[in-house]
Amino acid sequence: MLKTIEVESDDWRRGQSTAGHWRCTRRPDAMVEVEYQLHLEPNGEVPSWLANxxxxxxPYQTLLRLRAEIMKPENAPATYQWLREKP
Incomplete structure (x- = not known):
């Protein structure tokens, strides 16, 4: 669960707005094409090393964790509604 911080501080920046999506599409070669898009509007300056x-x-760490979950034996027969055929 994420902790909500209500108090403003010089130690962190709260984004003004965030919008994004993950799009996962099954490919004919049994692979999955993943598109990740995110747009952030920070409230102030963000160091380039942090943004990079x-x-x-x-996204890379998230995909590694997603793959680990999908590969668990209890998920093997599962189908995923978010995984669609490429149009």
């Missing part, structure tokens, strides 16, 4: 780490590391 979020852009690169967060």
């Amino acid at each position: 780490s979020v852009v690169v590391d967060a």
Whole structure:
């Protein structure tokens, strides 16, 4: 569960707005094409090293965790409504 922080602080920045999506499409070669798009409006300046780490590391780590969940034996026979055939 995420902790909600109500008090403003100089130690962190709260984004003004966030919008994004993940699109997972099954390919004919039994692979999955994943598109991740995110738009953030930070409230103030964000150091480039931090922005770059979020852009690169967060989606990659999320996909690794998603793959680990999908590969668990109890999920093997599952079908996923969010995984659709490519039009």
